Amino acid sequence: MSQTSYVIGHQQPDTDTIISAIAHARLKQAQGEDVVAARAGELNPETQFVLERWDVEEPTLLEDATDEQLLLVDHNEHSQTVEGARDADVVEIIDHHRIGDVETSNPIxxxxxxxxxxxxxxxxxxxxxxxxxxxxxxxxxxxGLLSDTVVLRSPTTTETDEVVAERLAEIAGVDYEEYGKELLKQKSKLGEKEPRE
Amino acid sequence: MSQTSYVIGHQQPDTDTIISAIAHARLKQAQGEDVVAARAGELNPETQFVLERWDVEEPTLLEDATDEQLLLVDHNEHSQTVEGARDADVVEIIDHHRIGDVETSNPIxxxxxxxxxxxxxxxxxxxxxxxxxxxxxxxxxxxGLLSDTVVLRSPTTTETDEVVAERLAEIAGVDYEEYGKELLKQKSKLGEKEPRE
Ligand SMILES: [Mn+2]
Ligand SMILES: [Mn+2]
Ligand SMILES: [Mn+2]
Ligand SMILES: [Mn+2]
Incomplete structure (x- = not known):
């Protein structure tokens, strides 16, 4: 790829979408590719907490993807893509949802x-x-994993998620139940902030 | 899965489509799943040669996939799917083409x-x-690999294909250049058979 590409999740981004953009961009960069993490909207309070907790900058806001190269994460349908995505070149998709309506001209x-x-x-x-x-x-x-699975309690949780969560928690040096509780607390605490402010 | 599922390739099947249905059904069976190989049309002469060469039965002809569970291989667009596929439950897709228009209700x-x-x-x-x-x-x-890549000479051939071809040839006990030539020869020989008969 000669052009910078953007890894980007869905509109009204959640934690899994944002951290997937960041983590996948890092993986591509480690493989020598010119890829940056982007986002299609404002961060929610939970995600803001996560980025502060791990001391990571928020991805670039991409307002219009027309003519850009995109790697889509955490979505694969145009009702959720960033503005301009129909006129962008989608070069990769990583997702865990139903198969949607994003089509490409070339094999990816x-x-x-x-x-x-x-x-x-x-x-x-x-x-x-x-x-x-x-x-x-x-x-x-x-x-991202604990947010989407409500700390491994959602019906979408698989054995793979459990194995991966344990391993990630060990590398990250946290207890995932404890950290998960903190995440959920932030979600509800920050949820009630808006009316007060 | 409680219902038998069918692994099936595109209409007007080529060698990669047919052997993918067979090989993927075998993999699923090895994992304890109730899956059979199927086909959406008649075999071409090259594929007939391949199945005879390796002493393998042809997959079941599926004439109507309505209400069936399908694992699609070697295609992912409805212009190429078996009759009735729009009213079937697509539970998996393995392919190497552009992303097409097959959508699903559930994550697969x-x-x-x-x-x-x-x-x-x-x-x-x-x-x-x-x-x-x-x-x-x-x-x-x-x-399937040698047929689709014209013995690793098509512009779609990748390094991965080369590595995989060498490994498969070793397990199969053939020289892939020699076997590839035989395949191509069958293709042209059998191609000219029709007018003669
Ligand atoms: Mn997600
Ligand atoms: Mn999401
Ligand atoms: Mn193929
Ligand atoms: Mn094919």
Whole structure:
């Protein structure tokens, strides 16, 4: 790729979408590719907490993707894509939802797995590429996984999610039940902030 | 899955489509799933030669897929699916083409890779699942790979295809250049048969 590409999740981004953009961009960068993490909207309070907790900058806001190269994470349908995505070149998709309506002109990598989070799939892609997951990246991936699966309690949670969560928690140096509770607390605490402010 | 599922390739099946249905059904069966190989049309002469060469029965002809469970291989667009596929339940897709218009209601596994054949991807899935590829299955997979890539000479051929072809040839006990020539010869020989008969 000669042009900078953007890894980007869905509109009204959640934690899994944002950390997937960051973690997948890091993986691509480690493989020598010119890829940056982007977002299609404002961060929610939970995600803000996660980025502060792991001391990571928020991805670039991409307002219009027309003519850009995109790697889509955590979605694969145009009702959720960033503005301009229909006129962009989608070069890769990593997701865990139903198969949607994004089509491409050329063959690309599309990895969709019926697991609890995109973070779960990305952890596997680091392994496949033999790229080490550092403490910070593990913290991010774990946050996406625990957020989407409501700390492994959602009906979408699979055995793979459980195995991956334990491993990420170990690398990140946290207890995932404890950290998960903190995440959920932030969600509800910050949820009630708005009316007060 | 309580219902028998069908692994099926595109209409006007080619060698990669047929051997992918057979090889993927075998992989699923090895994992204890109730899955059979199917086809959406008549075999071409090259594919007939391949099945005879490796002593393998042709997949079941599926005339109408309405209400069936399908694992699609070697295609992912409805212009190429078996009759009735729009009213079937697509539960998995393994392919190497552009992303097409097949949508699903639920999250499923969709593996699309920009490589020379579906056989190449399936070889990787055997490894991931830690299922051994026997001599016969290797012969089938090699045939799909060599057919789609014109013995590794098509512009769609990747490094992965080359590595996989060498490995499959070793397991199958053939020289892939020699076997590839035989395949191409069959293709042209059998192609001119029709007017004579
Ligand atoms: Mn999401
Ligand atoms: Mn998600
Ligand atoms: Mn084909
Ligand atoms: Mn093919």
């Amino acid at each position: 990598r599309f990895r969709n797995e019926p697991v609890g989070s995109t973070a779960t799939i990305l952890t596997g892609l680091y392994d496949e590429a033999d790229v080490e997951i550092d403490e910070q990246t593990a913290g991010l991936l774990l946050s | 596994r969709f593996r699309n890779e920009p490589v020379g054949s579906t056989a190449t991807i399936l070889t990787g899935l055997y490894d991931e699942a830690d299922v051994e590829i026997d001599e016969q299955t290797a012969g089938l997979l090699l045939s």
